[in-house]
Amino acid sequence: MRYALSLALILLALSACDSGVEGERLTITTLNLDRGAAASAIAQGDGSAAQRLGTWYGSVRASDPASRAGRAALQLADVAPDVIALQEVLTVRSDYPSDWTPGSEPNAETVQFETLTPFLDSLRARGLAYTVAAEATTSDWERPAQIGAATVDLRVQERVVLLVRDGLPVEDARVVPLAPREVAYEGAPVAFDAAAAVAQIADVPIATFQRSADDPGAATATASLLELLPATAVLAAHVGDASASETVAGAETFTDAWEYLVGAPGPTCCATDARGHDRRADIIASRGDGLLFLDVRRLAPTVNASFRGVWADLLIQ
Secondary structure, three states: OHHHHHHHHHHHHHHHHHOOOOOEEEEEEEEEOOOOOOHHHHOOOOOOHHHHHHHHHHHHHHOOHHHHHHHHHHHHOOOOOOEEEEEEEEEEEEEOOOOOOOOOOOOOOEEEEEOHHHHHHHHHOOOOOEEEEEEEEEEEEEEEEEEOOEEEEEEEEEEEEEEEEOOOOEEEEEEEEOOOEEEOOOOOOEEEOOEEEEEEEOOEEEEEOEOOOOOOOHHHHHHHHHHHOOOOEEEEEEOOOHHHHHHHHOOOOOEEHHHHHHOOOOOOEOOOOOOOOOOEOEEEEEEOOOEEEEEEEEOOOOOOOOOOEEEEEEEEO
16 A cells, blocks of 8 residues: 555656646645643643643643653654644743732743744754744733642743744745634633734745634634635644544635545544544645645654654645
8 A cells, every 4th residue: 555655656757747837846844842741631620720730730830841852743754844834832930929919911931842943953953953933823822830839820822823934935835813712711711722823934824723622613713813814724733533624625716735645534642532433633724826736744653652743745836
């Protein structure tokens, strides 16, 4: 099967050359860095809200997100894509003693850990230089957490980020607001997945965003984003399950690279989950004339099995 697929891809590329079609190549990767603990843990479980947030923070910290981000970049050392779309790019700050009051703006400043710098540093150590083309804050909230005997304010910020290989032109970088996914927090919900990052990279508009598998508003938020994008565009996103990915890939005129080249709706990330969903968490799709996918692959989890993403080779005609 793998031999047949490889042969088909070779023939496709040769066919493009033989027909006199010319164009530029753009390689795109989408990868979720994973915060290390589910956000639902802050809303569910035993103890007060501050105790649950402290437990959640302990789980995230124990997962060593900065080191995991550096290891995740190892998957890209051989691929060296032109564009990297990242989701759940995390920064956690603290403030002690706690001074949070209901309705106050996040103001904690002491950085406990963040994941974009170690990701970029890991790439740079392997001779790969990238800069931020566009980024959007998808979540930014602060609440008191019980950590041991102390009450500490924790500020949790997440972003989606488009990275571009040095030298590629970038234009029209912008943030597209999305209807947020809210997680209950004792009458004061916190918001996630509230924006997409968009930029025109090598003359191709590319958008990255994230929607959760358990978000009933995922389809609406995705549809709103698609309406705001140009007629020719590429999505590099992290979506929650088969139904969410079908919202993207099944949208009118969009072509899902995986289904187009592999020809099956199988997973691009992860295994069948406990609810029976054949998870297709990572997706790269395009719409518009002049865009043709030549190859698509899952990133191999060579160092940490929790990291899987998708890499696609796009011909721009």
